[in-house]
Amino acid sequence: MLQIYCPHCQELRSEEEFSCGGEAHIARPLAPETLTDEEWGDYLFFRKNPRGIHHEMWYHVTGCRRYFNATRNTVTYEILETYKVGTQPSIVGEGV
Amino acid sequence: MKRYSGFSLLKNALSYHENWQKVWRSPKPKKEYDVIVVGGGGHGLATAYYLAKVHGITNVAVVEKGYLGGGNTARNTTIIRSNYLWDEAAQLYELSLKLWEGLSKELNYNVMFSQRGVLNLGHNLQDMRDIERRVNANRLNGIDGEVVTPERVKEIAPLINISRDSRYPILGASWQPRGGTARHDAVAWGYARGADALGVDMIQQTEVTGIRRKDGAVIGVETTNGFIGARKVACVTAGSSGVVAAMAGLRLPVESRPLQALVSEPVKPCLDTVVMSNAVHGYISQSDKGDLVIGAGVDSYNGYGQRGSFNVIEHTVQAICELFPAFSRVQMNRQWGGIVDTCPDACPIISKTSVDGLYFNCGWGTGGFKATPGSGFVFADTVANDRPHPLAEAFNIGRFNSGALIDEHGAAGVAH
């Protein structure tokens, strides 16, 4: 069971307080109407799903109710960092 | 292939079982194959078997990074049913169920398909509307099923709690008598033995590390044991689909998540059917060995670790104790996790890709085991003819762009 550091609360809390929001850093297209079905479908559904370093959103749902991002290894489940939305991760890896 | 039978068992017993034939050969890979199936799980082995059996394509290799049937085939809770809501899914799973019904005979291998029936419980009025809708759809699709009362549920599974005072009382259920369970390992081994006898090579302990392409078409796979040429490559790598797709520069609408399961210690027969509940999330059956086999939920995060978080186990065990208060004193023997590739609409992808000669069969989520024969059958047909089998058409990857999803989330009960 994961233990997650909430960058807003600045505390290490148990996974049960959080829910995972999936891949982070997927920006909503600014002009959706100009996209083809292909491009729009990619935005909606297609994900990196790497084995290794993954940047993902977490929601401190029974805590501060704020979203933040985590860099987590999807094999070891080690959380390498958490950081606020709008900032960039300091750890980037080419997970496959 | 030497056939198995009671007689062969007797004969071999007389020679101290020293003369049994190997279930499959362990050949060195050839230089090139007509088709390479990547992934030696149940679906991959079934694909290879039907390529050889139905389509006469026998120059086939199954390349497996570990051992045959060692992925989700070895880790699931073995439930089989076909009572899916949407026509497309129902027809595919029903094809599968029909194949299950003759599979032991077909393979000359007892896969112990046991039609002990499947109950999907309803706990609120909307559950019951959904059950009614699904059972009606099943019936008109030629799939057996009925809506049953709590009292009938109790007859089928006597230890279940149908008290109206439960937190979420059982209001009824759908009942598919033809559903049931099978012996998971036997399915992989039976298909492997059958495919091997038809000439398919089982290449174990060999991991595919790349998909070699030339002019937009597949020419073979790179492996930990060197390059193997192939005109067609069929990927059936549940739990690693995204990773394999990336080798060909493709992305999939798939996320890989831990799915957990657990078994109790073996107890004398006490549950003669499969019971599934969506609202009180848990599902349970009893194996021939006597274990209560219990499926838990999918973890909320992506993971390749074949393990999940303990709170998921806790929630599931709570649900089981709620449904079967007598099981509270039974003990959990073992728990484990598998990796499931989940699609946004809880339906699989059985599809050609933008790369010529490259095919994908993935995204079965939590429902793959029951589909093993049907999945292999339609995928083999798709690969052999380079066009989707009619029952696979709706499961093309393009649906995520057109929007023609087959949403089994809503009304299909727990999608296991």
Next chain:
Amino acid sequence: MKQLNRLPNAGRTNPDQNINFTFNGKAYQGVMGDTLASALLANGVDVVGRSFKYSRPRGIVGHGAEEPNGIIQLGSGAATVPNLKVTQVELYEGLEASSVNGWPTINFDLMGIMGWFGRLMPPGFYYKTFMYPQKLWMTYEHFIRKAAGLGKTPVEADPDVYDKLNQHCDVLVVGAGPAGLVAAREAAEAGARVIIADEQSEFGGSLLASTQILNGVSASQWVADMVEQLKRYNNVQQLPRSTVFGYYDHNFLTILEKRTDHLGLSAGKGQRVRQRLHRVRAKQVVLATGAFERPLVFAHNDIPGVMQASSVSTYVNRYGVAPGSKLILATTNDNAYQTAIDWHTAGRDVVAVVDSRQSPNGELVEQVRALGIQIAVGHGVIEAKGGKRVRAAMVAPLNESGSAITGEVKRLPCDLIATSGGWSAAIHLSSHTGAKPVWDESIVSFRPGDSKQQECSVGACNGTFGLRDGLIEGATAGAKAAQLAGFGLGAVQFSPVELVELTQEPQQALFLVPHSRPPSRAPSQFVDLQLDVSAGGIELAVREGFESVEHVKRYTALGFGTDQGKLGNINGMAILANALNQSISETGTTIFRPSYTPTTFGAIAGRDVGELFDPERYTSAHRWHVEQGAKFEDVGQWKRPWYFPKVNETLDQAVNRECLAVRNSVGILDASTLGKIDIQGPDAAEFITRMYTNSYLKLAAGKCRYGVMLKEDGMIFDDGVCACLSENHYLMFTTTGGAAGVLAWLELWQQTEWPELQVYFTSVTDHWATATVTGPNARKVVAKVCQDIDLTPDQFGFMDWRDGTVAGVAARVFRISFTGELSFEINVPANYGRYVWEALIEAGKEFDITPYGTETMHVLRAEKGFIIVGQDTDGSMTPADMNMDWIVGKNKAFSFIGQRSLSRSDTLRDNRKQLVGLKTIDPNIVLPEGAQIVSDPKQPIPMSMQGHVTSSYYSANMGHSIALAVVKGGLNRLGDTVYCPAADGATVPAQIVSSVFYDPKGERQNV
């Protein structure tokens, strides 16, 4: 009653305190401090069960978690427990136990006949037969199932209670043997918060059965001193009878503490907690879980009277029980010689020590020699003889590697064969973390792999089998763990324990003692006793092509028992490696998963069952509804009144009455469960407009608007009214079930996509109670209790809201309507909910105001064609599908959530399912909700389904049944007849009509 095998030196038991118990219906006596195993052995009970597959008689082999044979059913009735191990059940007065297999009795077992057919049942035999005809498999299976399984599950609800404790600590020490005890002491001394847990009833581990002297005192005394010392630290929590059964990610461990089991079944009487699950997050973990002695595998090594050498010593030294009289000790190592000494000291006869090594001369060996005990060096016990008890051992000389017999086989009479093939480190918990065990040839054992968590292994579980080394390792690790957790400098504080340890010579790796015949022909050489897996079976699996260790385990079932192969796994792997001509490392590793030992489901569930399975949510007027005899419906966690039956009324009768009352006079509904989100901020209107399909930019204060929310895939996800309370301040209503999801959805978009928008959300669902007064007389009722709002239509119109006072309570009143009638939704602070509700009931008396529930609400809205998200939609429906194109803003500046998806090729497709009304040709037939719709009732199966009925009721107001349905291209098929084939074979024809049945112009709500 005489306890034949009880020694005068009683070990740690109290011989003065007799305890009565029964086993298989026969009365026995044990003493205080016994386990059921030691008590049975004291009474000379040889056979405790029958084996799983061949029904062979089996006796007790071990003394702890490793026991494969002594599986029993404890007690009877609701509190019975299946599958406990006799070695782990503490004896209590009145204990009743019975064997789980054996029919009619374990001593005369008809299933034993199976044993004769054993040769017909090699591993995997069931895959090879029972295939034809496939239909008959279910019949075969019925008998297989009956024969399988161990104990019986209770059939009644569990009378006991369980709970959970969440704990945090700096250092968790698992195992209170010598290494664990000193580790805990060092960590405690450094100031760390320590939990030390051990599965046994008392701390001490192997020392409880040891004759070793430590610091000049007996092992028992040393343990007692240590426990006392630890007690003096208030930063140490000692947990005996507590098994750490799982090690999960991020140093989360689970401990099962058995609190009343040693006192008897259901000793807590449903009041005291039977078992407690500790959910521990530890900064550092020290694993000191010891090791399991490895049995020797030889022919018929399963006959009762073949035991673990260390277990024999444990029974003698700890329990004062000698399980036999004439011992043969078979060993590959010096260590086990202690058993010969212990047996000799107990005054019993050691027939011989049979050592596979050619010239053992260690100090312990010499001690045994000095006692005059015969030692057969370079020999092995190749076969046990006997039926329900060992009568003799067949002993033969072995070659140097132990792989072949080199001479004559001799028969040595005996009634006990103690065996030791060395020790296997108990690496289970480190294995749970994903650390891959590593085979170490020098100790003939796996060692824990590289740590994946903040943990270290010490002592025997780390492959450090010597006591002195284990103590040093434990102390060092304890200090280090404390330091890593932030306490102390990592230096050991206590002086080393003084003890004299004999030097030992190298052991021999021997996993299968050869027989004069090969494993395929020799009498079964059992590897996994519980599942009857033999060396021959493993070799057969290999012969058949199963070469991976996982295949072999699965094919033979090796290690799948309730002992999880604690005794058999290593021998099995080694036999496999040998058959494959590989080393053990090449063959693979062994992976353990939770649970370390079986764990009660009830404890895992804890208190979260029954009424606490999920919280129940009530509205503030709930008690009133209960008092009125309302029936309730579960909607999410809420209990909502479903209908309010009068005496003897059925659901239909009540609903018809309620429906008519609303349309003809006035009704009242508790709508408090609707989700309510308070939205504020300068960008609130812009934000809300992005979330709904329609625009809120021009919604004035005092006005309300109905909105539909889509997911980004264009499918309807929630709906409700949104009111502008004042500039930059809105109140959003959601569906009851969707409230939490909508709030999370709003937060997601604001926080992750548009943080530049200044807008804030607060859930106020529980802050407000809502009473909906609806019907032609609604205004008159409200007017009686509300004087400060001008209720006249031109001052307070449809889709307006007003602040005011209702029954003296500050209220927000909304003129929104889900019934199609004149409606006032009165919101008051929740604490006043019941008071205002009763005031409205009182005010409505003269109009016969009728409380109604969700069922009537559903009927009334269906008469109006209003959808319920989640009932008429299913996650695959767009607004256009619901015939609600009118709510989709086509010219919004910002592409609202889901908008782009509405123009995908599939969402633009003709022939999508669309919401329509259905009117049955026979007006009295109510279509079942969920009925499927076809165009041609005579079409053979599979039929082409056109859609389904989403909502269906008898409408008392219309005088006929009504239904809503989604039908392919339905909006272009008004007037067509379609058919609903029912389960009984009947087909109900119905006509496609408008989905609005009542007051199509919407005049009644707008008055």
